[in-house]
Amino acid sequence: MKTKQIQLLLILSVALFVSCKKEEDPEPQPDPLFTLGKTTFIMNEGTFNQGNGEISFLNLNDLSIKNNLYGSYNSNSPLGDIAQSMTIIGDKAYVVVNNSQKIIVLSLNDFKKTATISPLSSPRYLQKVATNKAYVTDLFSNTVSIVNLATNAVSGTIPIGNWTEQLLEQNGKVFVTAPSTDKVYVIDPQTDALTDSIVVSLGANSMCTDKNNNIWVFCSGSGTTHAALHCINPITGEVLKTMDAGTSTFSSGRICSNNAKDSLYYIKEDVYRLSINDVTLSNTPFLLFGTSSLYGLKVKNEFVMVTDAKDFIQKGELSVYSKSGSLIKKLETGVSPSEIILY
Helix, strand or coil, rough: CHHHHHHHHHHHHHHHHHHHHHHHHCCCCCCCCCCCCEHHHHHHHHCCCCEEEEEEEEECCCCCEECHHHHHHHCCCCEEEEEEEEEEEEEEEEECCCCEEEEEECCCCCCEEEEECCCCEEEEEEEEEEEEEEEEEEECCCCCEECCCCEEEEEEEEECCHHHHHHHHCCEEHHHHHHHCCCCEEEEEECCCEEEEEECCCCCCEEEEECCCEEEEECCCCCCCEEEEEEEEECCEEEEEEECCCCCCCCCCCCCEECCEEEEEEEEEEEEEEEECCCCCCCCCEEEECCCCCEEEEEEECEEEECCCCCCCEEEEEEEEEECEEEEEEEEEEEEEEEECCC
Protein backbone atom coordinates (compact mmCIF):
# COMPACT_ATOMS: atom_id res chain seq x y z
CA MET A 1 0.00 0.00 0.00
CA LYS A 2 2.80 2.33 0.89
CA THR A 3 4.53 1.58 -2.41
CA LYS A 4 1.38 2.52 -4.34
CA GLN A 5 1.13 5.80 -2.43
CA ILE A 6 4.74 6.68 -3.31
CA GLN A 7 4.13 5.84 -6.98
CA LEU A 8 1.00 8.02 -6.99
CA LEU A 9 2.89 10.93 -5.44
CA LEU A 10 5.63 10.58 -8.05
CA ILE A 11 3.07 10.61 -10.88
CA LEU A 12 1.36 13.70 -9.46
CA SER A 13 4.70 15.45 -9.01
CA VAL A 14 5.73 14.76 -12.61
CA ALA A 15 2.33 15.91 -13.89
CA LEU A 16 2.58 19.09 -11.86
CA PHE A 17 6.10 19.75 -13.13
CA VAL A 18 5.08 19.25 -16.77
CA SER A 19 2.04 21.47 -16.26
CA CYS A 20 4.18 24.24 -14.80
CA LYS A 21 6.76 23.80 -17.52
CA LYS A 22 4.14 24.21 -20.26
CA GLU A 23 2.91 27.44 -18.69
CA GLU A 24 6.47 28.80 -18.64
CA ASP A 25 7.36 27.74 -22.19
CA PRO A 26 6.08 30.81 -24.09
CA GLU A 27 8.80 33.46 -24.02
CA PRO A 28 7.55 36.90 -22.98
CA GLN A 29 7.28 39.07 -26.11
CA PRO A 30 9.01 42.46 -25.99
CA ASP A 31 6.95 45.59 -26.49
CA PRO A 32 7.01 46.90 -30.08
CA LEU A 33 9.87 49.29 -30.69
CA PHE A 34 7.48 51.76 -32.32
CA THR A 35 3.74 52.20 -31.77
CA LEU A 36 1.60 52.54 -34.87
CA GLY A 37 -0.12 55.92 -34.87
CA LYS A 38 2.03 57.25 -32.01
CA THR A 39 5.41 57.41 -33.72
CA THR A 40 7.06 60.15 -35.76
CA PHE A 41 10.46 59.97 -37.45
CA ILE A 42 12.54 63.02 -38.38
CA MET A 43 15.12 62.82 -41.13
CA ASN A 44 18.21 64.83 -40.22
CA GLU A 45 20.05 65.38 -43.49
CA GLY A 46 23.35 66.29 -41.86
CA THR A 47 25.98 68.56 -43.41
CA PHE A 48 26.93 67.96 -47.04
CA ASN A 49 29.97 65.69 -47.42
CA GLN A 50 30.30 65.07 -43.68
CA GLY A 51 28.33 61.82 -43.53
CA ASN A 52 26.47 62.84 -40.37
CA GLY A 53 22.92 62.20 -41.50
CA GLU A 54 20.75 60.52 -38.88
CA ILE A 55 17.19 59.71 -37.86
CA SER A 56 15.33 60.99 -34.80
CA PHE A 57 12.35 59.31 -33.15
CA LEU A 58 9.55 61.36 -31.57
CA ASN A 59 7.16 59.52 -29.23
CA LEU A 60 3.78 61.23 -29.55
CA ASN A 61 2.63 59.79 -26.22
CA ASP A 62 4.96 61.92 -24.11
CA LEU A 63 6.69 64.08 -26.78
CA SER A 64 10.09 62.66 -25.92
CA ILE A 65 12.76 62.49 -28.62
CA LYS A 66 15.61 60.06 -29.28
CA ASN A 67 18.31 61.14 -31.72
CA ASN A 68 20.83 59.00 -33.64
CA LEU A 69 18.28 56.21 -33.86
CA TYR A 70 20.01 54.37 -36.71
CA GLY A 71 23.40 54.34 -34.98
CA SER A 72 21.84 53.17 -31.70
CA TYR A 73 20.48 49.99 -33.29
CA ASN A 74 23.23 49.36 -35.85
CA SER A 75 26.45 49.21 -33.80
CA ASN A 76 27.02 52.98 -34.15
CA SER A 77 27.41 52.63 -37.91
CA PRO A 78 26.99 55.94 -39.77
CA LEU A 79 23.81 56.28 -41.81
CA GLY A 80 25.56 58.20 -44.56
CA ASP A 81 25.76 61.54 -46.35
CA ILE A 82 22.46 63.48 -46.59
CA ALA A 83 19.62 61.46 -45.10
CA GLN A 84 17.06 62.64 -47.63
CA SER A 85 13.81 60.78 -46.99
CA MET A 86 12.13 57.70 -45.55
CA THR A 87 9.21 55.65 -46.84
CA ILE A 88 7.48 53.05 -44.68
CA ILE A 89 6.09 49.98 -46.47
CA GLY A 90 4.66 47.29 -44.23
CA ASP A 91 7.19 46.44 -41.53
CA LYS A 92 10.12 47.97 -43.41
CA ALA A 93 11.52 51.48 -43.68
CA TYR A 94 13.33 52.55 -46.85
CA VAL A 95 15.83 55.30 -46.04
CA VAL A 96 17.08 57.26 -49.03
CA VAL A 97 20.63 58.54 -48.48
CA ASN A 98 21.13 61.02 -51.28
CA ASN A 99 24.84 61.79 -51.56
CA SER A 100 25.81 58.25 -50.52
CA GLN A 101 23.86 57.01 -53.58
CA LYS A 102 21.94 54.29 -51.78
CA ILE A 103 18.75 53.24 -50.03
CA ILE A 104 19.03 51.45 -46.69
CA VAL A 105 16.29 48.97 -45.84
CA LEU A 106 15.45 48.73 -42.12
CA SER A 107 13.23 46.37 -40.15
CA LEU A 108 10.75 48.32 -38.03
CA ASN A 109 10.79 45.46 -35.52
CA ASP A 110 14.33 46.25 -34.36
CA PHE A 111 15.45 49.12 -36.67
CA LYS A 112 18.38 47.05 -37.95
CA LYS A 113 19.59 47.22 -41.53
CA THR A 114 18.46 44.26 -43.61
CA ALA A 115 19.57 45.32 -47.10
CA THR A 116 21.03 48.10 -49.24
CA ILE A 117 19.67 49.15 -52.64
CA SER A 118 22.26 50.47 -55.10
CA PRO A 119 23.64 51.68 -57.47
CA LEU A 120 21.69 54.91 -57.73
CA SER A 121 22.91 58.27 -58.98
CA SER A 122 21.49 60.77 -56.48
CA PRO A 123 18.23 59.33 -55.07
CA ARG A 124 15.63 61.60 -53.48
CA TYR A 125 12.29 59.88 -52.69
CA LEU A 126 10.82 56.38 -52.92
CA GLN A 127 7.16 55.51 -53.56
CA LYS A 128 5.59 52.04 -53.69
CA VAL A 129 3.56 51.79 -56.91
CA ALA A 130 2.65 48.07 -57.07
CA THR A 131 3.27 44.80 -55.27
CA ASN A 132 7.05 44.50 -54.88
CA LYS A 133 7.68 47.57 -57.04
CA ALA A 134 8.68 51.14 -56.20
CA TYR A 135 9.83 54.24 -58.04
CA VAL A 136 12.78 56.36 -56.91
CA THR A 137 13.33 59.96 -58.05
CA ASP A 138 16.79 61.36 -58.71
CA LEU A 139 18.60 64.68 -58.71
CA PHE A 140 21.12 64.02 -61.50
CA SER A 141 20.13 60.99 -63.59
CA ASN A 142 17.13 62.62 -65.37
CA THR A 143 15.27 59.36 -64.81
CA VAL A 144 12.99 57.66 -62.30
CA SER A 145 14.44 54.34 -61.18
CA ILE A 146 12.32 51.19 -60.88
CA VAL A 147 13.13 49.10 -57.79
CA ASN A 148 12.16 45.48 -57.18
CA LEU A 149 11.23 45.40 -53.48
CA ALA A 150 11.45 41.61 -53.36
CA THR A 151 15.09 41.52 -54.48
CA ASN A 152 16.11 45.05 -53.38
CA ALA A 153 17.57 45.70 -56.81
CA VAL A 154 17.17 48.38 -59.48
CA SER A 155 15.31 46.72 -62.36
CA GLY A 156 15.04 49.60 -64.81
CA THR A 157 14.61 53.33 -65.38
CA ILE A 158 11.99 55.67 -66.82
CA PRO A 159 13.44 58.61 -68.83
CA ILE A 160 12.11 61.97 -67.65
CA GLY A 161 14.74 64.41 -68.88
CA ASN A 162 14.82 66.45 -65.68
CA TRP A 163 15.58 66.38 -61.96
CA THR A 164 12.69 64.60 -60.25
CA GLU A 165 11.63 65.11 -56.64
CA GLN A 166 8.50 63.94 -54.81
CA LEU A 167 6.05 61.25 -55.91
CA LEU A 168 2.39 60.68 -55.18
CA GLU A 169 0.18 57.80 -56.34
CA GLN A 170 -3.46 58.64 -57.01
CA ASN A 171 -6.19 57.08 -59.18
CA GLY A 172 -3.85 54.51 -60.70
CA LYS A 173 -1.30 57.13 -61.74
CA VAL A 174 2.00 58.28 -60.28
CA PHE A 175 2.56 62.05 -60.17
CA VAL A 176 6.15 63.32 -60.05
CA THR A 177 7.39 66.84 -59.40
CA ALA A 178 10.34 68.29 -61.29
CA PRO A 179 11.66 71.45 -59.54
CA SER A 180 13.77 72.66 -62.47
CA THR A 181 10.66 72.78 -64.70
CA ASP A 182 7.10 74.11 -64.69
CA LYS A 183 5.61 70.61 -64.96
CA VAL A 184 4.28 67.71 -62.94
CA TYR A 185 4.91 64.45 -64.79
CA VAL A 186 2.51 61.49 -64.88
CA ILE A 187 3.64 57.85 -65.07
CA ASP A 188 1.54 54.74 -65.69
CA PRO A 189 2.77 52.17 -63.11
CA GLN A 190 1.32 49.33 -65.19
CA THR A 191 3.57 50.06 -68.15
CA ASP A 192 6.30 52.16 -66.49
CA ALA A 193 5.74 54.75 -69.20
CA LEU A 194 5.63 58.54 -68.99
CA THR A 195 2.12 59.38 -70.17
CA ASP A 196 1.53 63.07 -69.48
CA SER A 197 2.87 66.35 -68.12
CA ILE A 198 0.78 68.98 -66.36
CA VAL A 199 1.84 72.62 -66.62
CA VAL A 200 2.12 74.39 -63.27
CA SER A 201 4.45 77.12 -61.96
CA LEU A 202 8.23 76.83 -61.96
CA GLY A 203 9.75 74.88 -59.09
CA ALA A 204 7.14 72.17 -58.43
CA ASN A 205 8.33 70.46 -55.27
CA SER A 206 6.11 68.69 -52.73
CA MET A 207 2.53 67.45 -52.99
CA CYS A 208 -0.37 66.28 -50.84
CA THR A 209 -4.00 65.27 -51.32
CA ASP A 210 -7.21 66.71 -49.91
CA LYS A 211 -10.50 65.08 -48.87
CA ASN A 212 -11.77 65.32 -52.46
CA ASN A 213 -8.73 63.30 -53.62
CA ASN A 214 -7.41 66.32 -55.52
CA ILE A 215 -3.65 66.91 -55.57
CA TRP A 216 -2.09 70.12 -54.26
CA VAL A 217 1.32 71.04 -55.66
CA PHE A 218 3.74 73.41 -54.01
CA CYS A 219 5.80 75.53 -56.50
CA SER A 220 8.65 77.71 -55.26
CA GLY A 221 8.98 80.02 -58.24
CA SER A 222 12.28 81.61 -59.23
CA GLY A 223 13.43 85.17 -59.84
CA THR A 224 10.50 87.07 -61.32
CA THR A 225 8.37 83.91 -61.55
CA HIS A 226 5.91 83.93 -58.67
CA ALA A 227 5.57 81.09 -56.20
CA ALA A 228 2.18 79.39 -56.22
CA LEU A 229 -0.06 76.56 -55.08
CA HIS A 230 -1.93 74.51 -57.66
CA CYS A 231 -4.87 72.15 -57.18
CA ILE A 232 -5.03 69.32 -59.76
CA ASN A 233 -7.77 66.86 -60.63
CA PRO A 234 -5.84 63.54 -60.76
CA ILE A 235 -8.37 61.91 -63.11
CA THR A 236 -8.40 64.55 -65.84
CA GLY A 237 -5.10 66.30 -65.14
CA GLU A 238 -6.91 69.65 -65.11
CA VAL A 239 -5.51 72.43 -62.93
CA LEU A 240 -8.60 73.38 -60.92
CA LYS A 241 -7.11 76.25 -58.98
CA THR A 242 -3.96 78.37 -58.93
CA MET A 243 -3.13 80.62 -55.98
CA ASP A 244 -0.40 83.17 -56.54
CA ALA A 245 2.02 83.78 -53.66
CA GLY A 246 3.64 86.87 -55.14
CA THR A 247 7.39 87.24 -55.41
CA SER A 248 8.01 85.50 -52.09
CA THR A 249 9.44 82.04 -52.58
CA PHE A 250 8.64 79.00 -50.53
CA SER A 251 11.81 78.29 -48.60
CA SER A 252 11.66 74.52 -48.19
CA GLY A 253 8.92 73.29 -50.46
CA ARG A 254 6.83 71.67 -47.73
CA ILE A 255 3.07 71.27 -47.90
CA CYS A 256 0.83 68.89 -45.97
CA SER A 257 -2.80 68.39 -45.03
CA ASN A 258 -4.44 67.89 -41.66
CA ASN A 259 -6.10 64.61 -40.66
CA ALA A 260 -9.49 65.63 -42.06
CA LYS A 261 -7.75 66.77 -45.26
CA ASP A 262 -9.86 69.92 -45.36
CA SER A 263 -6.99 72.27 -44.46
CA LEU A 264 -3.49 72.67 -45.85
CA TYR A 265 -0.33 73.89 -44.13
CA TYR A 266 2.74 75.19 -45.97
CA ILE A 267 6.02 76.97 -45.32
CA LYS A 268 6.72 80.40 -46.81
CA GLU A 269 9.39 81.55 -44.37
CA ASP A 270 6.68 81.20 -41.70
CA VAL A 271 3.91 78.56 -41.50
CA TYR A 272 0.62 79.36 -43.21
CA ARG A 273 -2.72 77.57 -43.19
CA LEU A 274 -5.61 77.61 -45.66
CA SER A 275 -8.89 75.84 -46.28
CA ILE A 276 -9.09 73.74 -49.43
CA ASN A 277 -12.05 75.96 -50.38
CA ASP A 278 -9.99 79.17 -50.29
CA VAL A 279 -9.22 80.91 -53.58
CA THR A 280 -6.42 83.18 -52.35
CA LEU A 281 -3.53 82.76 -49.95
CA SER A 282 -3.53 84.52 -46.60
CA ASN A 283 -0.94 87.18 -45.81
CA THR A 284 -1.18 86.35 -42.09
CA PRO A 285 1.01 83.48 -40.85
CA PHE A 286 -0.53 80.75 -38.73
CA LEU A 287 2.84 80.37 -36.95
CA LEU A 288 5.28 83.28 -37.00
CA PHE A 289 8.98 82.37 -36.90
CA GLY A 290 10.77 85.37 -38.39
CA THR A 291 14.39 84.56 -39.20
CA SER A 292 14.33 80.79 -38.71
CA SER A 293 15.26 78.30 -41.45
CA LEU A 294 12.07 76.26 -41.46
CA TYR A 295 12.67 72.96 -43.22
CA GLY A 296 10.07 70.34 -42.28
CA LEU A 297 6.33 70.35 -41.58
CA LYS A 298 3.71 67.76 -40.61
CA VAL A 299 0.28 67.76 -38.95
CA LYS A 300 -0.89 64.81 -36.85
CA ASN A 301 -4.11 64.87 -34.82
CA GLU A 302 -3.72 67.72 -32.33
CA PHE A 303 -0.06 68.44 -33.20
CA VAL A 304 1.54 70.75 -35.76
CA MET A 305 5.23 69.84 -36.03
CA VAL A 306 7.83 72.16 -37.57
CA THR A 307 11.60 71.71 -37.90
CA ASP A 308 14.18 74.49 -37.96
CA ALA A 309 17.53 73.71 -39.64
CA LYS A 310 19.09 76.93 -38.26
CA ASP A 311 22.46 77.27 -40.03
CA PHE A 312 22.53 73.67 -41.38
CA ILE A 313 25.70 73.02 -39.34
CA GLN A 314 24.63 73.01 -35.70
CA LYS A 315 21.91 70.82 -34.21
CA GLY A 316 18.43 71.70 -35.41
CA GLU A 317 15.16 72.03 -33.53
CA LEU A 318 11.68 70.51 -33.62
CA SER A 319 8.80 72.67 -32.41
CA VAL A 320 5.48 71.04 -31.51
CA TYR A 321 2.36 73.23 -31.54
CA SER A 322 -1.29 72.64 -30.78
CA LYS A 323 -3.79 72.87 -33.63
CA SER A 324 -4.73 76.31 -32.31
CA GLY A 325 -1.13 77.48 -32.68
CA SER A 326 0.10 77.36 -29.06
CA LEU A 327 3.66 76.17 -28.52
CA ILE A 328 3.76 72.90 -26.57
CA LYS A 329 7.41 71.88 -26.68
CA LYS A 330 10.77 72.48 -28.36
CA LEU A 331 13.21 69.59 -28.83
CA GLU A 332 16.78 69.33 -30.12
CA THR A 333 17.27 67.20 -33.25
CA GLY A 334 20.21 66.24 -35.43
CA VAL A 335 21.77 68.52 -38.04
CA SER A 336 19.43 69.86 -40.76
CA PRO A 337 16.13 68.26 -39.70
CA SER A 338 13.93 68.07 -42.78
CA GLU A 339 11.27 65.49 -43.62
CA ILE A 340 8.86 64.38 -40.89
CA ILE A 341 7.42 60.87 -41.35
CA LEU A 342 4.36 59.52 -39.55
CA TYR A 343 4.06 55.84 -38.64
